[in-house]
Amino acid sequence: MSEVAQRQSSFSRAEFDQWLAQRRAEEGMPVVPARGGRPVFKSWLRDMWEEIRPLPELRGLELFCERDVTMLVAEWSEQVVIGGHACALQVFEVLPLNRPKRAEVLTSRFRQLGGDAERWRPEIKAEMHAQIARMEQAIAEHRDMLREADIEEELRKFEGRLSVRQFIDRASRVVRELALRAANHRMAEGIALHRFHETFPGARARERRLLLIAGPTNSGKTYAAFQHLAAAQSGVYLAPLRLMAAEFWDRMRAAGVPCSLITGEERFPDPQARHVSSTIEMLATDAEYDVAIIDEVQMIADKDRGWAWTQAIVGVNAKLVIFVGSPDAENVLREIAARLGESIEVQRTERLTPLEVAEHPLDSDKPVDDATAFISFSRRDVLAWKQTLGTTQCAAIYGALSPEVRREEARRFAAGEARIVSATDAIGMGLNLPVKTIVFTTLTKWDGEKEITLSDSSIRQIAGRAGRYGMHETGTVTALNRRDLAHIRAAMAAEAEPLPTIAPIAPHMKMLDYLAQETGRNDLPSLLDCFAALPGDTDLFSKADVSSMRDLASQIGDFSLPLSTQFALCACPVDTRSGDHMRTWRQWVAAVAEEVPSPIPRGQKFTADGGTASAVQLQGAEGRVRLLAAYRWMHHRMPDLFPDIEEALAVSADANQFISNSLRRKSVRRCRQCGKGLPDQHQHAICDPCFRMRFERND
Incomplete structure (x- = not known):
């Protein structure tokens, strides 16, 4: 006979059922019928517990069952109050119960265990109250920094039945977590996370007037804001893109208003200027202006860069602050204005030219009309459509191109050198092109994690570029198939959904210095982890996602760099998806640690009179320009360690011209x-x- 069969044969369920029937009869209880089940003692105990439990020898014993575990326990249950919160506790100690071989020993064994339970129960109660006292003391010590929700959440750890060991472990964990929560609240207060607006005393002391100019694309919003800025004694224009900042800079100078240009990669200061055109991250919150324009204000909802709009909205020191953007940003701006104690005026604009959705998809058998833009959502698709549409007659605009090349491609299209344009959604922001018809080649895009369908607001933003005022009487939007066209028609007719009322905040150096002082840590990854752990995700001012900077910071290694230097290196706009760019960035980190100047990064040379029909070589030139832009960015933060700015500008100019020449050529795909x-x-x-x-x- 096998060992399993022997073990099972030593237990007779019928024998134990007979014992139970006899004991219940002796106690004057109704006899219950036997039940079938597994021939295992603890299975029988679990199945028959409700009938066994009333027997006097089981007084003080409880049964604990969890999954395949069945145990007899001594248990103490009590409704207690911890930190002012009611909490039901059930704590037990396991009693040893070996599998009896004969039913007649059960009565004496249960009596023995019942006696053990009577001795254990006072000890369990005493231990329970000792741990409660520890938690009460922790709550009292940190009461000024704890919220009731913190205590409630921690006390949920005691739900259900717990062994004494589990209860002690969880109580210790609660004490630690309460101290950590209090410390996090203290640090959140220290960096003014919930009072972020108070960290800009200049803006708070100024009696600011807020104006939202809200309307669809092609409704004259930016023009209306420009009139305010050009007439002011001083002002700043804050753009999401370097390209937009440069266009506004040109526009101000063309209007006879001296203006400086400041972006992450370039500085063109004008000593006579009291106006600045800048990318939004470069805002100097300590400077005073009469008028400030914050463009594309709906980008406060952007998960990567929304913090820059929060900082600008709250911190720009100007008498008149003009927000330019779509109507769906109105709610969150009103919430921010209410928190600041400032009033906000809303000026609505309407499209200056009608926008129509075509009745039928684009007819592939007919020639494409002039001034048509084909919208795709990847570099590969843009270049494929450019090739399909006729390379020499089609401009191309996509995010991987530098602002200089994008401007040149836009100029070609505006001048009629290119009849049509193939572009990504980069066309939806910052480029005023004379487009008459927008053709969506698809309505899906890759968001970095998965394929998504365009939101209604994105469709409206891109479609709104059709029908440039002063050049076309109407604008038309269409697609390649009926399904996409129906989706576009529904999106254009849909009501705008308001943005979430969240204003994201990213850590700045003052915050990081404070966290370093509080934690005693000076490495950026630890401080970013600390920032991410701070409470504050339910307030208007909420923490931004710092995971991308955290990933970059983790690669700094063991170099002992000042915190400000680590922060600058991790804010560098390096392409983290490129192995070559990351190798170069790590070389820069080592050079900065050793205080050795870095020359411009090595790479393939691209001549201004050259060009290529190879998509791979074109991509190489684009990557070269991006890496040189990162070098120029570092120069403006550490000029002594990144000194070759003139060479970087010259090499970038040659590479940009190489790219422009290539985009004019007829590219030839080759058999692999x-x-x-x-x-x-x-x-x-x-x-x-x-x-x-x-x-x-x-x-």
Whole structure:
């Protein structure tokens, strides 16, 4: 007989059922019928517990069952109050119960365990109250920094039945967590997370007037704001893109208003100027202005850069602050204004030209009209459409291009050198192109994690670029198929949904210095973790996502760098998806630690009179320009350690011209197998002869 069979045969369920029936009869209780079940003692105990429990020898004993575990326990249950909160506690100690071989020993064994339980219960109660006293003391010590919700959340750890050991462990954890929560609240107060607006005393002392100019694309919002700024004695324009800042800079100077340009990668100061055109991250909150324009204010909802809009909205020191953007930002701006104690006026604008949704999808058999923009959502698709539409007659605009190249492509399109344009959603912001028709080639895009369908607001933002005022009487938006066209029609007719009432906050150096002082840590990854752990996700002012900076900070390594230097290195706009760029960035970190100047990064040379039909080489030139932009960014923070700014500008200019020349050329896709050119409309990566040869080989 097997060992399992022997073990099972030593327990007779019928024998124990007979014992139970006899004991209940002796106590004058009704006899219950036997039940079938597994021939295991603890299974029988669990199945028959309600019938066994009333027997006098089980007084003081409780049964604990969890999954496959069945135990007899001594238990103390009590309704207590901890920190002013009612809490039901059930704490037990396990009693040893070996599997009895004969039913007749059960009565004496249960009596023995009942006696043990009577001795254990006072000890369990005493231990329970000792741990409660510890928690009460922790709450009293940190009461001024704890919220009732903190205590309630911690006390939830005592839900359900717990062994004495589990109860002690959880009580210790609660004491630690309460101290940590109090410390986090203290640090949140120290960095004024919930009172973020109070960290800008200049703006708070100024009696600011807030004005929201809200309307759809092509409704003259920016023009109305420009009139205010150009007429002011001093002012600042804050843009989401370097390209937009440069365009506004040109516009101010064309109007005879001296203006400086300040972005992350470049500085063009004008000693005579009292106006500044700047990217929004470069705002100097200690400077005073008469008028400030914050453009594309709806980007406060952007998960990566929204913090810059919060900082500008709250901290810009100007008599008149003008917000320019879509109507869906009105609610969150009103909430911020209410928190600041400032009034806000709303000026609504309407489109200056009608915008129509086409009745039918684009007809592929008809020639494409002039002034048409084909919208895709990846560099690959933009270049593929450019090739399909006729490379020399089609401009291309996508995010990987530098602002200089994008401006040149926009100029070609505006001047009629290119009849049509293939672009990403970069066209939806910062480029005023003479587009008559917008064609959506797709309504899905990759958001960095997954494929998503465009939101209604994104569709309206992009579609609104059609029908430039003063150049076209109407604008038209269409798609390549009926399904997408129906979706566009519904999006254009839908009501704008308000943005979430959240104003994200990213840590700045004063915050990090305070956290370093409180925690005794000086490494940026630990301080960013500390910031992320601070309470404050339910307030208007909420913590921004710092995970991308945290990932970069973790690669600094063991270099003993000042905190401000670590922060500057991790704010550098390096392309973290490029292995070459990250290798260069790590070399910069080592050079900064050793205080050794870094030359411009090595790389392929691109001449101003050159060009390429190769998509791979074009991508290499684009990456080269981005890396040089990061070098220029570092120069403006550490000029002595990144000194070769003139060379970086010259090499960037050559590479940009190389890219512009390449985009004018007729690119030729080549077969991946034999290298021969592929026809424009060819849909595959290899040519037909190579495909046939492969098919014949496999056959």
